Amino acid sequence: MANKRDLKKDINYVFGDIIDAVYFWELENTQKPTKESEAIIDDAIASFDELIARVNDRGVEDAKAHFKAINKDLEEKGRALIERINKL
16 A cells, blocks of 8 residues: 555545446336335445544554555455345
8 A cells, every 4th residue: 555645545545436336226127216225325425434434543552554554454344235235
């Protein structure tokens, strides 16, 4: 990881792309939101907020390990949301 700014950008891009994919699915399939698609968007926003708060946390002793853990969580949460989109 290069720096904190790049990690914030990665978080923004990942969850932004996930939300865009859900909106695209809604346009292609039902022309209206479903409960499942709205839940995915809500979870993406909640995960985004959680990860950004963790990035901004200044009370960590081992910053390198802290940011690696955030990056790992970003991958796991992103993959889980993408799997949910694919099941729609």
